[in-house]
Amino acid sequence: MKPLNYGRLGPSEPGGSSQPINQPEYATPHPSRKRGVILLSLLSIALIIASAVSAALLIWLRSRPSGQPSPVVIPKPTKAISKTCSKTRFPALCVNSLLDFPGSTAASEEDLVHISFNMTLQHFTKALYLSSEISYLQMDTRVQSAYEDCLELLDDSVDALSRSLSTVAPSLEGNPAGQIKPGGSTEDVVTWLSAALTNQDTCTEGLASLNGPVKDQMSDKLKDLSELVSNCLAIFSATDGDDFSGIPIQNRRRLMDAEISEENADDLPSWLGRKERKLLSLPVSAIQADIIVSQDGNGTCKTITEAIKKAPEYSNRRTIIYVRAGREKLESGEKKWNLMFIGDGKGKTVISGRKSVFDNLTTFHTASLAATGAGFIARDMTFENWAGPARHQAVALRVGADHAVVYRCNIIGYQDTLYVHSNRQFFRECDIYGTVDFIFGNAAVVFQNCSIYARKPMDFQKNTITAQNRKDPNQNTGISIHACRLYATPDLEGAKGNFSTYLGRPWKLYSRTVYMQTYMGDHIHPRGWLEWNATFALDTLYYGEYMNYGTGGSVGQRVKWPGYRVINSTVEASRFTVAEFIYGSSWLPSTGVAFLAGLSV
Secondary structure (H helix, E strand, O other), X not given: OOOOOOOOOOXXXXXXXXXXXXXXXXXXXXXXXXXHXXXXXXXXXXXXXXXXXXXXXHHHHHHOOXXXXXXXXXXXXXXXXXXXXXXXXXXXXXXXXXXXXXXXXXXXXXXXXXXXXXXXXXXXXXXXXXXXXXXXXXXXXXXXXXXXXXXXXXXXXXXXXXXXXXXXXXXXXXXXOOOOOOOOOHHHHHHHHHHHHHHHHHHHHHXXXXXXXXXXXXXXXXXXXXXXXXXXXXXXXXXXXXXOOOOOOOOOOOOOOOOOOHHHOOOOOOOOOHHHHHXXXXXXXXXXXXXXXXXXXXXXXXXXXXXXHHOOXXXXXXXXXXXXXXXXXXXXXXXXOOEEEEEOOOOOEEEEEOOOHHHOOOHHHHOOEEEOOOOOEEEOOEEEEOOOHHHOOOOOEEEOOOXXXXXXXXXXXXXXXXXXXXXXXXXXXXXXXXXXXEEEEOOEEEEEOOEEEEOOOOOOOOEEEEEEOOOOOOOOOEEEEEOOEEEEOHHHHOOOOOOOEEEEEEOOOOXXXXXXXXXXXXXXXXXXXXXXXXXXXXOOOEEEXXXXXXXXXXXXXXXXXXXXXXXXXXXXXXXXXXHHHOOHHHOHHHXXXXXXXXXXX
């Protein structure tokens, strides 16, 4: 977990406590935590793997002269394997894992791309299967929380790797190995691999402070998974011809294939379909909801929890849930796809909770609402965690959904308010409140036209707006805060001389955050940014500021870290816009949420 007081411990989990879419590629079934359902789901995954193994074996068999017996496997890497693995961060593991896979010694560099996906998926599937088998062990609340996190995250990673493999693997009809199929894109694959790596990181962090048989057994079952998916990401990224030019930290992503037209500039990211765009612009009275939540009994159901249960699972169709004014404690958000929550407005429709790490839970487990199903949209409501500052990490909203949109919402808490965990996300016209690391995670996320409020923290604390945890240079993740406003709440305004507020601090080695064309109040410390722990990540992070204004936006006294930069190039700044950073012009328009594709305001 992150350190409770600055400088006390080394880098780990944010916030700190002393206690230890409507897309066909999202159609892989999600196994439940019940052992029987997990086993059935894993059987279907095994069939996917088997078909990919068949492709690898076919390559190998075709390469052998006919009539010759199968050769004895010699554990020596081929030139193709050596060259492929030289591109990774863990080359020895890369070589050994590929040599164990059938057909790899006869494979070309192109074939090794999809073989690396297949091999990595096999390891994750096996880890999920074996991990689910230790559910019989006795666990206290904290251990159970970390264990359940890992099962959920492993499951999500298997889904992400399955989608990635189906996108890049060659078919038996002769598609070139590594070629992107029509059902996916380079950006999709890099996003899903980045999310799988983040999932594994979150799982291992939750286990880090534990002791006992569950930690021991899980550590054994999870061995090498993070390194394997990192290698897979590196191998795939190396096949993409375009570098993320202008950015010193490597992030290989392809730029837009087409220019964004002027008429699209005020539309939403293009991952949003025409229906979703309309839904985000219509008044509530004009929307026909599938499910209506009303506490007075005049709706489809009385609680949001009941509404989520009624929504279909893994649906490619948008399910609209209208939540009338009221306040509800929501124990958890189930994984459902293409859910859209519409409320009666900020402060009127409220989803609240008070879970915190003081309840012996992981930070991941404390969210008042957890949105993990692809295509999640929320509009005109409030997400709140009212545990208070003394209970430290307490998440109001956690988002791990790909192609997620949060529009005109309040997100209120203190420490670790908003967990932008993974995948691609867009926040527009939201008000976000917090103290320590209150926007944190490893999504590729853009905040636009949002008001971000620093609150008065506890004594001896410092406010940090962001804690971004990109851990691998090939991940396409980061926090972009564009055309927003940074304010102090009245309680902090009256005491800002006693408390410092910083733009962010580096949670992980390749932390990446930018502020562009954003108003910064005088509560922002002149140095701008805060160290995590001594010199950790100061030369590998990427922190940028572009054309910000206000008293706190002055860059004359900013930190002199190697990884910090005042961005002077519009080309470099554009890399962090909706159009290029989250490729929003390909999916946001369908939501109906207004957005700015480029830099112009």
